[in-house]
Amino acid sequence: xxxxxxxxxxxxxxxxxxxxxxxxSFQHGKVNALIGPNGSGKTTFFNCVTGLIRPDSGxxxxxxxxxxxxxxxxxxxxxxxxxFQLCRVFPRMTALDNVLAATRPRGANLLxxxxxxAEIDRARGWLTKLGIEHLMQTEARNLSWGQQxxxxxxxxxxxxxxxxxxxxxxxxxxxxxxxxxxxxVRDLNAEGRTFVIVEHNMDLVMSISDHIVVFDRGRxxxxxxxxxIRTDERVLGAYLGA
Amino acid sequence: xxxxxxxxxxIAATVALTAFAAVALAFPxxxxxxxxxxxxxxxxxxAVLSTSWNFVGGFTGYISLGHGALAGLGAYGTGLxxxxxxxxxxxxxxxxxxxxxxxxxxxxxxxxxxxxxxxxIVSIALVLVTLxxxxxxxxxxGGSRGLxxxxxxxxxxxxxxxxxxxxxxxxxxxxxxxxxxxxDRSRFGLGLKAIREDEDKAETLGTPTFAYKxxxxxxxxxxxxxxxxxxxxxxxDLDPIFQFSILTGSYMVLMxxxxxxxxLFGPLVGALxxxxxxxxxxxxxxxxxxxxxxxxxxxxxxxxxxxxxVLPALGALLRRLxxxxxxxxxxxxxxELAATGGDRQHAESRNL
Numbered sequence: 001x002x003x004x005x006x007x008x009x010x011x012x013x014x015x016x017x018x019x020x021x022x023x024x025s026f027q028h029g030k031v032n033a034l035i036g037p038n039g040s041g042k043t044t045f046f047n048c049v050t051g052l053i054r055p056d057s058g059x060x061x062x063x064x065x066x067x068x069x070x071x072x073x074x075x076x077x078x079x080x081x082x083x084f085q086l087c088r089v090f091p092r093m094t095a096l097d098n099v100l101a102a103t104r105p106r107g108a109n110l111l112x113x114x115x116x117x118a119e120i121d122r123a124r125g126w127l128t129k130l131g132i133e134h135l136m137q138t139e140a141r142n143l144s145w146g147q148q149x150x151x152x153x154x155x156x157x158x159x160x161x162x163x164x165x166x167x168x169x170x171x172x173x174x175x176x177x178x179x180x181x182x183x184x185v186r187d188l189n190a191e192g193r194t195f196v197i198v199e200h201n202m203d204l205v206m207s208i209s210d211h212i213v214v215f216d217r218g219r220x221x222x223x224x225x226x227x228x229i230r231t232d233e234r235v236l237g238a239y240l241g242a
Numbered sequence: 243x244x245x246x247x248x249x250x251x252x253i254a255a256t257v258a259l260t261a262f263a264a265v266a267l268a269f270p271x272x273x274x275x276x277x278x279x280x281x282x283x284x285x286x287x288x289a290v291l292s293t294s295w296n297f298v299g300g301f302t303g304y305i306s307l308g309h310g311a312l313a314g315l316g317a318y319g320t321g322l323x324x325x326x327x328x329x330x331x332x333x334x335x336x337x338x339x340x341x342x343x344x345x346x347x348x349x350x351x352x353x354x355x356x357x358x359x360x361x362x363i364v365s366i367a368l369v370l371v372t373l374x375x376x377x378x379x380x381x382x383x384g385g386s387r388g389l390x391x392x393x394x395x396x397x398x399x400x401x402x403x404x405x406x407x408x409x410x411x412x413x414x415x416x417x418x419x420x421x422x423x424x425x426d427r428s429r430f431g432l433g434l435k436a437i438r439e440d441e442d443k444a445e446t447l448g449t450p451t452f453a454y455k456x457x458x459x460x461x462x463x464x465x466x467x468x469x470x471x472x473x474x475x476x477x478x479d480l481d482p483i484f485q486f487s488i489l490t491g492s493y494m495v496l497m498x499x500x501x502x503x504x505x506l507f508g509p510l511v512g513a514l515x516x517x518x519x520x521x522x523x524x525x526x527x528x529x530x531x532x533x534x535x536x537x538x539x540x541x542x543x544x545x546x547x548x549x550x551x552v553l554p555a556l557g558a559l560l561r562r563l564x565x566x567x568x569x570x571x572x573x574x575x576x577x578e579l580a581a582t583g584g585d586r587q588h589a590e591s592r593n594l
Contacts, residue, residue, distance in 0.1 A: 050446055051445075051446075052442060052445075052446070071450075072442070072445035072446050073445045073446075073447075073449055073450045073451065075446075076445070076446055076448035077448045081446070081447075084443070088440050088442075088443040089443075090435070090436055090439035090440055090443070090444075091439060091440075092439060092504075093435060093436070097435075100432060101432050101433065101435075101436040101444070101447060101449075102447045104447075105430070109429065110428060110429050110430040110433075111428045111430060112428060112429060113427055113428065113429075114428055114429045114431065114432040115427075155447060156447070159447050159448055
């Protein structure tokens with residue numbers, strides 16, 4: 001079963017063609033990685049898939065449904081969660097509220113208290129898993145960059161997405177915490193969650209990915225398991241180097 | 243468990259609220275003359291308007307300068323429903339506010355699609371358009387001649403009239419504050435605050451931001467309409483140039499900013515300061531524009547020295563005076579992580 005697919009997805013900014021009829025698919029239940037040089041269109045691809053940018057043409061399909069024209073919140077509710085390259089948290093809210101804000105109440109539940117015992121326990125669970133539970137009452141703006149990245153991830157996981165898009169999760173995170181993120185991704189994947197990860201840290205990518213797609217100039221130039229990508233001539237030429 | 247500084251902040255807030263409630267309830271008896279009592283009503287009216295504005299400005303961060311138009315619509319709606327529709331005064335007040343809320347749906351639907359400076363400009367346009375309509379449609383609204391709104395208690399002497407309306411405005415302020423508080427602690431409120439912090443991020447977490455903004459804009463319009471309508475019943479004489487004034491919306495913003503937009507009582511504190519100052523300058527300096535100059539200076543001082551407002555500044559001061567707690571945001575080291583089981587995850591991730 002394919003979880004996320006795009007068909008001839010195209011996006012240009014002025015005369016700069018960032019996504020060039022990109023047709024690609026990511027495997028359900030796997031840890032997928034999307035790698036490529038800076039400016040190869042990886043983040044624009046994420047932005048199109050999550051509805052923050054409207055593609056010029058092409059189609060995006062998730063779990064068999066066309067999500068090309070859906071709003072970002074509808075895409076999130078369909079099961080796609082994401083983090084950002086330059087991590088985005090709610091700066092004037094506490095770490096706890098950052099995570100609680102990811103719950104999705106409907107109808108009369110909207111007027112219930114935001115800090116119910118069950119929600120707090122669940123939020124605390126994610127913060128603990130990411131090693132920042134002790135910062136629960138600290139405003140997000142007062143956290144370090146690495147901690148903000150962890151907090152952002154905790155918020156996304158709180159929203160219980162079926163598929164998680166991580167945009168450079170290793171950026172600015174210390175090596176010890178990076179291993180924790182890697183381990184968490186594998187644990188969550190073992191529970192059935194799909195991941196698509198944009199990352200430049202090749203140690204992390206090669207150690208946790210099942211399937212890698214390589215972008216160059218807005219197009220996939222190679223895809224396959226890490227062992228194959230490591231030795232692919234086109235990938236070596238465009239990105240990894242000899 | 244709340245920290246020492248949180249407890250002291252809560253105690254200070256409770257004491258301040260109790261003191262305000264006691265003074266407010268006794269104010270009509272304490273006021274030396276009807277003029278001072280009328281100043282109290284004007285300040286309360288500002289407090290209701292500013293609290294109503296704060297449903298949008300405080301929760302979502304959208305700065306509307308157009309709320310003066312919503313107050314004007316509430317005032318004229320109430321006045322016209324009484325004079326043209328023959329409705330009893332307080333029925334007209336309720337119906338007028340509901341109509342303002344209904345009108346706010348298409349207004350919000352269009353205006354809330356843009357953000358930042360664009361939203362501010364759209365909100366200013368709303369004031370100008372409504373001013374033109376109500377001025378030029380003289381056959382219906384009275385135009386520049388104004389609209390006389392019959393008093394709800396015709397036989398009542400002026401001091402007693404002021405006293406009744408003081409308590410009515412106080413009750414309306416309590417109601418608006420109660421609804422603001424309920425939203426503040428709710429999941430809906432948390433979603434609104436997420437919009438204020440980062441709207442795109444809130445969207446990607448699954449918050450239907452546009453629907454949230456529209457709902458809170460309509461709630462805000464309802465209370466603003468009620469405040470405008472109650473003012474019409476109290477003052478009794480409406481003129482488009484004053485009812486649809488950009489200044490009204492600007493005062494609401496200034497008061498909320500001054501007190502603190504993230505605080506339930508921020509707009510009230512702002513209204514007490516700005517409302518009193520405006521009346522003082524008007525009395526002392528007559529028809530000069532000095533009250534406007536003073537307003538501008540006040541706004542500049544707030545932005546420069548208390549960008550979060552008076553209440554957050556006082557809260558920060560209290561926290562500084564309280565004993566510090568031993569907290570740190572230092573990140574964990576590899577050794578600490580290993581001690582908490584991170585080594586296991588590390589090994590697992592490497593072995594994959």
